[in-house]
Amino acid sequence: MMETAIEIRDLVTHYGDREILRDVSFSIPRGRTTVILGGSGCGKSTLLKHLIGLLRPTKGAILINGMDITVMKEEELNGVRKRMGVLFQGAALLNSMTLADNVALPIREHTRLEESTIQIMVRMKLDLVGLSGFEDFYPSQLSGGMKKRAGIARAMALDPEFLFLDEPSAGLDPVTAAGLDELILKLRNVFKMTIVAVTHELSSLYTIADHVVMLDRGQVIFKGSLEGLRASDDPRIRGFLNRRPEAESYSPEDYFRFIAGD
Amino acid sequence: MTIEMDKYRDATVMRLSGEIDMYSSPGLRKELLSLVAERVSPLIVDFRGVSYIDSSGIATFVEGLKGMRSFGGRLKFVAVPEGIMEIFTFSKLDRVFEIYGSADEALSG
Numbered sequence: 001m002m003e004t005a006i007e008i009r010d011l012v013t014h015y016g017d018r019e020i021l022r023d024v025s026f027s028i029p030r031g032r033t034t035v036i037l038g039g040s041g042c043g044k045s046t047l048l049k050h051l052i053g054l055l056r057p058t059k060g061a062i063l064i065n066g067m068d069i070t071v072m073k074e075e076e077l078n079g080v081r082k083r084m085g086v087l088f089q090g091a092a093l094l095n096s097m098t099l100a101d102n103v104a105l106p107i108r109e110h111t112r113l114e115e116s117t118i119q120i121m122v123r124m125k126l127d128l129v130g131l132s133g134f135e136d137f138y139p140s141q142l143s144g145g146m147k148k149r150a151g152i153a154r155a156m157a158l159d160p161e162f163l164f165l166d167e168p169s170a171g172l173d174p175v176t177a178a179g180l181d182e183l184i185l186k187l188r189n190v191f192k193m194t195i196v197a198v199t200h201e202l203s204s205l206y207t208i209a210d211h212v213v214m215l216d217r218g219q220v221i222f223k224g225s226l227e228g229l230r231a232s233d234d235p236r237i238r239g240f241l242n243r244r245p246e247a248e249s250y251s252p253e254d255y256f257r258f259i260a261g262d
Numbered sequence: 263m264t265i266e267m268d269k270y271r272d273a274t275v276m277r278l279s280g281e282i283d284m285y286s287s288p289g290l291r292k293e294l295l296s297l298v299a300e301r302v303s304p305l306i307v308d309f310r311g312v313s314y315i316d317s318s319g320i321a322t323f324v325e326g327l328k329g330m331r332s333f334g335g336r337l338k339f340v341a342v343p344e345g346i347m348e349i350f351t352f353s354k355l356d357r358v359f360e361i362y363g364s365a366d367e368a369l370s371g
Contacts, residue, residue: 111284113318117291120321124353158284159316190352 005030005162005194006051011060013046019218020046024060026213026223033188033195033208037229038215039240044198045089047215048166051196052086053077064162082110085155087165091147093139099126099150100135106157125153129183145176152183163187165197169204181207202241214240263312265293270365273304273338279311282319290319294326303335306368310341320355327359336360338368 006028013021020043028034038044049055050062053069061068069080093102103122126132129149139147148168155163169177181204188195212229214222216236222229263286268275282290297305330337338360350356362368
C-alpha cells in the first residue's frame with residue numbers, strides 16, 4: 001500500500017455561480033508522479049490552484065501530510081508553501097532578472113544562507129535542468145523549453161517535498177517536450193519527490209505517470225494506474241486516449257435557440 | 263544537526279548527525295570554514311548519523327572543499343548513507359569528493 005501525501009476530499013468549487021469542480025475526491029501517493037489529466041476546461045488547472053493553496057474551495061478538504069490547508073490561516077499556509085515548488089504555465093520567470101537571480105530569489109527570501117552558498121546552489125539547480133552556463137541570461141533570451149527548465153530550477157530552489165507542474169510540456173516541440181519529461185522522471189527518481197503534473201499531453205502522460213487522475217467537466221472519471229486507464233472501457237476515456245473529438249453536446253436546434261437568445 | 267569534533271590517529275574528525283538543511287547549513291559552514299582557515303588537514307567528515315542532506319548542505323561542502331584545495335588540504339568523507347550517496351552520484355560529486363567506507367580506509371587512501 002502506497003503512503004498518501006495529499007488527500008482531496010469532496011472538493012466543490014465555483015467561479016461565480018458556475019460550478020467548476022464537483023465532489024472531487026482522490027489521493028496522491030508519496031514519492032510518485034501523479035498526472036491530473038483532462039481536456040481543456042475540465043477544471044484541472046483550477047484543481048492545481050487549490051492544491052497549492054491559491055484558491056479556497058466552496059467546500060471540501062485538502063489534506064497535505066494530514067493537515068487541511070483549506071482552513072489554514074495565510075501564515076500557516078505560507079509554511080506549507082515553502083515545501084512546494086511550482087512550475088506555472090509560461091514558467092512565470094521575472095523578466096527583469098537574470099536566471100541566476102530568478103533561482104536565487106526564493107532562497108534569499110526564505111533562508112539566512114550566505115551569498116556564496118546561494119551562488120553554488122543556484123549553479124547546482126541550473127545544472128540539474130541542463131542550463132549550466134546560462135546564469136547571466138535573461139528570460140527573454142531563452143527558448144520556450146529553456147524557460148520551462150529555468151522555471152523548474154526555480155521551483156526546485158528550496159528542495160521542495162512537493163513539485164507541482166502546470167502543463168509542463170504545453171507549447172513545446174515534441175523533442176523538447178520529451179526532454180522535459182525525462183527531466184521530470186529524473187527528479188522523481190533521485191529526489192524521491194511527490195510530483196503532481198497537470199497535462200493534456202498523452203506523450204507526457206505515458207512517460208511520467210505512476211498514478212493518474214482524470215477529470216471530465218469538473219468530475220473525477222478515473223483514478224488509478226496507467227495500466228488501469230489504458231484498460232478502461234469508459235467512452236470518455238477511450239475518446240480522450242484515441243484523440244477522438246467529443247460528440248456534439250447539443251442539437252442544431254439547441255444551437256439556434258442559444259445564439260438567437262431564446 | 264549536531265557537530266562533534268574528535269581526533270583519530272593524525273586526522274581531525276567531524277562527526278555529523280541529524281539533518282543538514284537550510285536551517286543547519288550556516289552553522290556547518292562556519293565550523294568548516296574555520297577549520298579551513300586553521301589549515302586543518304586531513305579532515306574526515308563522518309556521515310554515519312546524517313539522515314538527510316539538502317542542496318544547501320551539499321553547497322556548503324563544495325565551499326569547504328574549495329577552501330581545502332586552496333592550501334592543498336584533504337577533505338575526506340566516511341560512512342556516507344546510501345540515500346545521500348545517490349545524491350552525490352547523481353550530481354557527479356562522488357567523483358569530486360573523496361569518499362571512503364571507514365576512517366582507516368580514508369587515512370590509507
